Amino acid sequence: MATTAEEQAKLVETSKRLAAYQAVKDYLLPEYTRVGIGSGSTVVYVVDAIAALGPEVTSKMVFYPTGSQSEELIEAAGLNLQYISKLPAGQQLDVAFDGADEVDDDLNLIKGGGACLWQEKIVATSAKRFICVADFRKLSPRLGTAWKKGIPIEVLPMAAPRVLDELRRMGSQNPRIRPGLPGKAGATVTDNGMWIIDAPFAPLLLPKDTESGGQAGDGSNGLWAVDVLADALIKIPGVAEIGLFYGKNGLQVASGAQKPVAAYFGMADGTVEVRSPPS
Numbered sequence: 001m002a003t004t005a006e007e008q009a010k011l012v013e014t015s016k017r018l019a020a021y022q023a024v025k026d027y028l029l030p031e032y033t034r035v036g037i038g039s040g041s042t043v044v045y046v047v048d049a050i051a052a053l054g055p056e057v058t059s060k061m062v063f064y065p066t067g068s069q070s071e072e073l074i075e076a077a078g079l080n081l082q083y084i085s086k087l088p089a090g091q092q093l094d095v096a097f098d099g100a101d102e103v104d105d106d107l108n109l110i111k112g113g114g115a116c117l118w119q120e121k122i123v124a125t126s127a128k129r130f131i132c133v134a135d136f137r138k139l140s141p142r143l144g145t146a147w148k149k150g151i152p153i154e155v156l157p158m159a160a161p162r163v164l165d166e167l168r169r170m171g172s173q174n175p176r177i178r179p180g181l182p183g184k185a186g187a188t189v190t191d192n193g194m195w196i197i198d199a200p201f202a203p204l205l206l207p208k209d210t211e212s213g214g215q216a217g218d219g220s221n222g223l224w225a226v227d228v229l230a231d232a233l234i235k236i237p238g239v240a241e242i243g244l245f246y247g248k249n250g251l252q253v254a255s256g257a258q259k260p261v262a263a264y265f266g267m268a269d270g271t272v273e274v275r276s277p278p279s
């Protein structure tokens, strides 16, 4: 068991790496040609795993980034870069890999800790198969349990005060405009020229909590179901995109969906746990 902060950090990195290599082994088939690459520190290992397959496999593939960080990763690994804007209408990526800030029991995700959520959602929903790769810290029964910073919401800067008002009205506790990096004055500016608001809510309910006379999940008692909250947030004027990647259970998740078809977690014991959404 990791005891020092240094050992814990090493364990987390090992977990990310294990999950990434396993996910790429299982889901990057040699016949695939179009691959989405997400953002964040876990995706670095996804790109490592892909590059390790060698040019005989990867030279036939084209890689689509979710922002400036993944664009750099793709180029630095010597992989073929293409933009999602160039994906012809009616066509899809074969697979997309991305990380997450938190993953619940139904594989709904919080994303956007790295401020890339808008392009990440476009790439994930453009893929036939969206695969989430994470370490053990990201697993939670309900979104908002472990990730306390809030749901990242990408907003038009001029609308930020109005969006904050509405979020408070909806019960968000202390929603805040994300500041820039230390030493940089002002807000975080996304790759799309927008700002991010982080909006904390009480842990979000799942269908199993709201069905059969359970909690309402409509925010009336301060508790929201993931899908009800997501549908309300995206309708706030000035909101460009939200960092909830969600969907109803029992639906076909393999095409145009925000939820992953599989989530790979590197565990603290050195194993990789693979989860699929409930049917």
Ligand SMILES: O=C(CO)[C@H](O)[C@H](O)COP(=O)(O)O
Pocket: 038, 039, 040, 041, 042, 043, 098, 099, 100, 101, 110, 111, 112, 113, 114, 115, 116, 117, 120
């Ligand atoms: O959503 C994201 C960026 O917008 C990332 O996928 C998420 O923040 C996870 O990052 P990391 O792998 O560094 O923990």
